[in-house]
Each structure stands twice: as structure tokens, then as C-alpha cells.
Amino acid sequence: MAGEGHEATASGGSAPPFDTTVAHVARVYNYWLGGKDNFAADRAAGEQAIKAFPEIGLSARSNRAFLARTVRFLAGETGIRQFLDVGTGIPSANNTHEVAQSLAPTARIVYVDNDPIVLTHARALLTSDPAGATDYIDADLRDPRGILAGAERLLDFGRPVAVMLMAVLQHLDDEDDPYRVTQTLLEPLAPGSYLALSHPAKDINAEAMARMAESLNKMMAEKVTFRDHAAVARFFDGLELVDPGMVQASKWRPISEAEAASPAALWAGVARKP
Numbered sequence: 356m357a358g359e360g361h362e363a364t365a366s367g368g369s370a371p372p373f374d375t376t377v378a379h380v381a382r383v384y385n386y387w388l389g390g391k392d393n394f395a396a397d398r399a400a401g402e403q404a405i406k407a408f409p410e411i412g413l414s415a416r417s418n419r420a421f422l423a424r425t426v427r428f429l430a431g432e433t434g435i436r437q438f439l440d441v442g443t444g445i446p447s448a449n450n451t452h453e454v455a456q457s458l459a460p461t462a463r464i465v466y467v468d469n470d471p472i473v474l475t476h477a478r479a480l481l482t483s484d485p486a487g488a489t490d491y492i493d494a495d496l497r498d499p500r501g502i503l504a505g506a507e508r509l510l511d512f513g514r515p516v517a518v519m520l521m522a523v524l525q526h527l528d529d530e531d532d533p534y535r536v537t538q539t540l541l542e543p544l545a546p547g548s549y550l551a552l553s554h555p556a557k558d559i560n561a562e563a564m565a566r567m568a569e570s571l572n573k574m575m576a577e578k579v580t581f582r583d584h585a586a587v588a589r590f591f592d593g594l595e596l597v598d599p600g601m602v603q604a605s606k607w608r609p610i611s612e613a614e615a616a617s618p619a620a621l622w623a624g625v626a627r628k629p
């Protein structure tokens with residue numbers, strides 16, 4: 356659907372239902388991953404970021420690999436059968452329901468994103484194994500109660516749920532109180548639920564990351580706040596981090612030396628609600 360020849364912004368006709376003249380993170384991230392669902396403004400912002408931090412493409416791939424390892428761990432080793440994946444992104448390889456249902460066909464997955472382009476791809480996220488189920492909610496992470504109300508249509512909060520906040524909390528600035536948002540999402544969930552998150556790091560490759568943040572904040576609709584180790588660790592307050600704790604995303608249970616060596620500029624961890 357995206358690509359050359361679809362740069363129009365007006366509503367109506369065959370124009371896409373979103374503004375393609377301003378870069379949006381879902382499409383910039385898609386560009387870094389080598390996808391085709393992006394427009395000139397997204398590619399320009401993506402390229403500026405690559406100038407600031409040339410390894411951003413590898414870092415984005417490393418984040419996807421962390422996501423897949425996390426879901427495999429949760430579905431395969433902890434028995435989690437329910438996932439709430441907020442900040443889903445444009446479908447890519449190894450979407451949460453694909454990884455989860457390859458191990459546990461009955462797994463139920465609720466996806467949430469606030470970008471209309473992700474909504475237009477929702478069909479690709481709704482290809483559930485018939486034994487399980489998937490749903491998609493068009494909502495903002497800043498409204499955790501609204502997300503919970505929607506998610507409850509498919510998920511049973513009396514049983515453990517894994518909340519996944521992969522590379523999304525950087526789009527909430529401190530005034531949005533991302534810690535309260537995260538706590539609110541976990542509050543009604545049963546003991547034995549999990550929080551899995553990754554977050555761009557302010558203190559890995561610090562100078563390049565600062566340059567990249569500055570560049571993205573000039574060019575992209577969604578602003579970014581990168582956080583350091585201590586600030587990301589706060590998201591896990593009151594929870595039990597599983598081994599190896601909160602680490603660079605590439606160092607969280609890598610399955611190969613190549614994965615472990617990736618220059619991921621993200622902190623990442625998985626923790627259990629006691």
C-alpha cells in the first residue's frame with residue numbers, strides 16, 4: 356500500500372487515511388528494518404537518524420530478536436497464554452502471535468497501537484491460529500484504563516497476562532508519567548503475570564544516541580525521550596526480574612554469538628508480578 360506514488364495527504368479518494376508528509380515512528384522503524392511501508396518523509400527522518408547513529412538498523416533488528424526470544428520464553432517456559440502487546444508496530448517477521456502460537460496454539464494476543472497505518476495492517480495481525488485468538492485495539496498508551504477495558508474482551512485478567520512494551524515507552528515523556536501508566540496496566544492482572552519491555556538507552560553509545568534523539572525530535576511526529584539504566588530499571592519496581600536481569604537487549608538470552616554481539620542501544624528485561 357505504501358511506497359512511491361502514494362505521497363498524497365488529502366482525505367477522500369484513494370489517498371491513505373494518514374498524513375504521509377510528516378515522519379511517523381512506525382514507518383521510520385519499518386524503514387530501518389528494511390520494510391516497504393514507508394514514505395519519503397519517513398525515509399528522510401530515518402536517514403538523518405542513521406547519520407547520527409549508523410547502527411540504528413542493527414539495533415532495531417536486535418530489538419525484534421529480543422521480542423521473539425521474550426515471547427518464546429514466556430510461551431515456552433512460563434506457560435503464559437495471554438499477551439497484551441502495546442506499541443505493536445507495522446507487522447514484521449516474528450509478530451507476537453506467530454511466535455506465541457507456534458509454541459502454544461491456544462495463545463490469545465491483544466495488539467494495541469495509536470498509529471492509523473498500523474490499524475490498516477491489523478488484518479495481518481488478526482491471522483490467529485483457530486485454537487487461539489487475536490484482537491487489535493486502536494488506542495494510546497497514555498490511556499491505560501481504556502486499553503485494559505478493551506483488552507478484557509479477549510483476555511481473562513484472572514489468569515496471568517504478559518504485558519509487552521517493546522520500544523514504545525520512549526514516546527511518553529516524563530510529563531506523561533510512564534511509570535504510572537505501566538503500573539496501571541499491571542494493576543488488575545493476576546499474580547504470575549509478566550512485564551516485558553525494551554527501551555532506547557541514553558547511556559549506551561551516549562553521544563550518538565543524543566544526536567539521534569535530537570534529529571528524530573526535529574523530524575518525527577512522535578517525540579522521543581531516551582532513558583538511562585536507572586530510569587528504565589524503575590519500570591520494573593515491585594516486580595521480580597528473571598535472569599539475566601535488565602541488560603542490553605542483545606545480551607538477554609541470545610541464541611547465537613552474532614545475536615549477542617549486536618550493537619543494540621536498548622535496555623531490556625522481563626519481570627514477573629509476584
Ligand SMILES: C[S@@+](CC[C@H](N)C(=O)[O-])C[C@H]1O[C@@H](n2cnc3c(N)ncnc32)[C@H](O)[C@@H]1O
Nearest residue numbers: 381384442443444468469470495496521522526
Ligand atoms: C519503534 S516501534 C516498535 C514496534 C514493536 N513494538 C517492536 O518493538 O518491534 C513503536 C510503535 O509504538 C507506537 N506508539 C508510539 N507512541 C504510542 C502511544 N502513545 N500509544 C500507542 N502506541 C504508540 C508507534 O505507532 C509504533 O508502532
